[in-house]
Amino acid sequence: MKELTAKHCVEGYRDQAMAVRVKSLRYGSGGGVVAVIEAESVVRSIHDIALVRLSRSANAEYVPLASAHPKIGTTNYVFGWGRTCPTCPASPTLKRATVTVTGTSAYSSLGTQIRVSPGNGSPCMGDSGGPMFKLVDGKRYQVGVVPWGSSTCTGSSYFASVPISRDWIRGVTGV
Structure with a gap:
């Protein structure tokens, strides 16, 4: 099983033990911890995306990959344990924020990106590698x-x- 994350979350830590916590809203407890097999993790060269190989199934719900960008002006949802203010520590509980899509073709050295403005929150330091979801017919x-x-x-x-x-x-996952 491979999990999607940001490339920079993997590249700088190749020789360190990594793991992911699944099925928990708490940063440091609950759910389960699954080891990452670094030797089988793959990074994309031109975008800040990577796939990490887990040592076992996370028994988590599969979320489909979008085939198209969200529409400009739509509300999307982001999740993470990042800071809630510039000087705060990482959040001890998983946070969800709404964001509004303002662009879908921003480009930088990290590849094509989707630009959003804050809704009821905004990603902050520590949220790297977290997902952004769109809802379509409740899915x-x-x-x-x-x-x-x-x-x-x-x-x-x-x-x-x-x-x-x-x-x-x-192509990497074969799915």
């Missing part, structure tokens, strides 16, 4: 990955585009 689709969180926890944010990387993801 979640992953449209983005947090490449980095803002150091100010306010303002526009940019997400690595899942639709742009969808063929690459499918």
